[in-house]
Structures are given as C-alpha cells and as structure tokens.
Amino acid sequence: MSYKLPALPYDYTALAPYISKETLEFHHDKHHATYVNKYNEAIAETDMATKPIEEVIKAIAGDAAKAGIFNNAAQAWNHSFYWDSMKPNGGGTPTGALAKKIDADFGSFDKFVEAFKQAGATQFGSGWAWLVLDKGTLKVTKTGNADNPLTAGQVPLLTMDVWEHAYYLDYQNKRPDYIETFITKLVNWDFVAENLAAA
Template sequence: MAITLIDLPYPKEALEPHISSRTLDFHHGKHHNAYVVNTNNLIKGTDLENADLETIIRKSATDPAKAGLFNNAAQVWNHAFYWQCMKPGGGGAPTGAVAKKIDAEFGSYAAFVEAFKTAGATQFGKCCFCGLCRLGRPVS
C-alpha cells in the first residue's frame, strides 16, 4: 500500500491572510509531499511495503536502523494532522473546559501561547504538544 498525499480539507486560499495560498501550496505540495515520497522509497521492497502509515510509524519508532523511515513517516502523519487542525475562520482563544484547564496550568491563555511558541520552536518538526510535555506540563 503506497502512502499518499492527502488532499487539503479546504481551498488553498481559504486560510488567507494568515497563511497565503503560495505558502500552503509549498508546504503541502512540496514539503509534505517530499515526506510521502521519501516514506514510499524507504518502504519499497521491505516488510512494511504494504503497511498503513500508523503501522509503519509504530514498527519503525524503536528501531534505530529505521530512524530515517520513522522521521519521514511521522512527518507524513504530523502534516496530515496539521491540515485538519486548521479551518477558514478558525482560531482564537478556547472556551469551556479547555479554557479552564489552560488557565489552571498556565495562568492565562496568553501565557499558554508563549509557552507553546517557545516549546514548539525547539522541537524537530515543531511538535509543540511534545514540547509542552518537556516543560513538565503534560497535555491531559
């Protein structure tokens, strides 16, 4: 089973002015696609050639000999998740239970945003949620 590049769940212009269609086209069509191509090249002729993405990630995660495969496959998943996390007109501070948890853990939404930016900037692939765990603030 070849790993495929997912379609964006919205038109490329839909996130402007926050993310330009040019940036989205580059990030999705070239950057994300490169991880897809690399993953497919790395699984070709192996026992993972017909596996789904999650299986590839699980089976390569703890094998140092498959670190390159893990990094590429995980980035395919990360990017697919990333596209699903955005929507036209989205954003802003959360409400309800999520807002209460953020206030309890960080003091305010603004403080959370700063911690998120700082943690994310130091992670490979900019996995901010992992960075918050490293700060001793597990996401729960």
C-alpha cells in the first residue's frame, strides 16, 4: 500500500498573493514528493507496506532504529494535512459547533488565535503548530521536525507548517507575518469543522 502524493486541493496560483505559485511548486512538488518517495522506498517489501500510513506513524514513533522511516512517513502525512488546512479566500472566523467549542475551551476565538500564533512563533527551528482534540478538549500544541499529534493520541484538526521552506520565498525571515496571514487569509475552517465532527 504505497502512499500516493495527493494533488493540491487548489490551483498553484489559488493562494496568491499570500502563498505564491513558486512556494507551492517547490513545497508540494519537491519537498512533499521527496518525503512520499522516500517513505515508499523505505517500506517496500516490509510488513509496513500493507498498513495505512497513520498506523505506521503511531507504531514506530520513538523507535530510534526506524527514525528515518518515521520522519518521511510523518512529513508525508503532515503535508497532506497542511494543504487541506488552507483554502482560497480562507481565514476569518469559524461558525457553528466549531466556534462554540473554541469559545468553550479557549474562552474566546481571540484567545485561540493568541495561543496558535504563540505556538507557531515559538517553535524553535522546524516544526508545526496544531489545533487538536485531546480527550474531548481543544488544545493548541506544537511539534518539532516531523512529529505530529497522532503519536500522542490526539486528533489533529488544523496544522500550520513553520519549516522555513513553507514561507521563506514569500516572507523571508518574517515568520510572524506568515503566521498572521495564515490565520487571517488562509485557514480552511470547513476542513477543521469536518475533522471535529468526525472525531
């Protein structure tokens, strides 16, 4: 069961001017594709080849002997999730059950935004900021490098990539500007709401 590189859920120009065509081409077609290819090469002719990628990620997390497989598996999965976390004309505020849950668990949407920005800005080096469901409660978390909340038994609802290749062509070293833009112009709240409903 090889893991297929998913097509972007929108055109390469659809997120401009916030994320450029060039960034999406490099990020999806080069970075993401490489993780997928290396993962498939690593699991070929092993018992992992028949398992869903999520199962593999959870099974080998923390196993130093399988760190290379884990890094490529988790990065392949994280990026697929990241593309769906954005949409053209995204951002704004969520509605319905998701909005109520954010208010209940964070106190307000603004407090969620503050926590999410903080997670993204303070992730030292490469990594991810997440909105997760943890034992029924919404939480903001961050992970380094390839790690993701699946390994902690949490349900990912939203992610923001803060590896430099996600934003450097468009924002250079101004990660806070990218984070602000991600929240106000790019977040796909419909995707987040679907993930919450399915959790």
